[in-house]
Amino acid sequence: MSEAIRSMCKSLRLAYVADIYENIPFETPEQFIESLFSEEFRLREKAKIQRLIKNAKFLDSKSISTYEWHEQIRFPTQLDKESLLSLSFIQKQQNVVLIGSPGTGKTHLATGLGRKACEVGFEVRFYRVSHLIEQLEQALRHKRLEAFRRKFEKVDMVILDEMGYLPFSKEGSELLFHLIAEWYEQKSLIITSNLEFSQWNRIFTDSRLTAALVDRLIHHAHILTFSGESYRLTNALSKSH
Structure with missing residues (x-):
């Protein structure tokens, strides 16, 4: 050459x-x-x-191809497995909310959908909610909040994992609320949570803020509920015998 x-x-x-x-x-x-x-x-x-x-900064390399679909996933009437995997909800700026006990496959499914979205050209970001709030609070302290929010301008979908595992401060709740409000009808969200919406008051200190947040999230949302035993617990118990 x-x-x-x-x-x-x-x-x-x-x-x-x-x-x-x-x-x-x-x-x-x-x-x-x-x-x-x-x-x-x-x-x-x-x-x-x-x-x-x-x-996207996924926490692991899990994909849809390795996901174990199970009967304890309840789909809403307007969505089935095929339409979920088509990712049409991203083009429509709709949300997907995965609610159920820890260890039932919510994060794996969210990660798999995120990875598949990357493979067809979508910009995706993955956050543990507690880590996102830490970054928001840091950005506020260092007067970089506006710059932090601008990082999402070209992002098509944001995955917020483990909403509800840890309670937030009032400041953290408000910062997250304003960020999600900015994304409303502009981006798709996938949210995983171990709490039903009626229990979100536990993590958000302000009940009016909680109601406003839930209202925005579910307005254009497909809500999947996961029941059954924890996979992680079941696997751990089976290996111990």
Whole structure:
């Protein structure tokens, strides 16, 4: 590979041509160019997906392909498994709320849907709710709240995991409320929680704020409920015997 060709590829922003052209079979000039550019596009798309997944900051590599669907997941009447997996709710800026006991597969499903969204080109962010509130409070203290909120401008979907596992301060509750209010009808949310909406007063200190938050979340939401024993507990018990 001559430096001249490598330099021209760089100027044309062809990221992979210089490294792959020798491996492309040559039958006709037209076929060679088409195969070369097809491979350039394929590698660009692969890199884009890897970048989207990295930016999402999932806590693990769980995917939909490894998800164990079970009969204890109750779908709302307007949604079934196929329409959930089609991710059409993201294009419609709708929310998905997964409610049920710990260990019943909510976070795995949320992560799997998030990863699938990245694979088709959506910008996704994953947060444990307690960590998000910590970051919001830090941003407020350092007068960087506006900059923090701007980070979500081009994000299509935000996953808020473990809503309700830890109570929030009044300040934290208000910061989260204002952020979710900004996202209302602008982005999709996936929320996992071990508490029914009627119990959210436990985590949000202000009952009026709680009611307003729930109202926004469920206005365009598909609510799935999970029942049954904890997978983690069941697996741990089975391994101990």
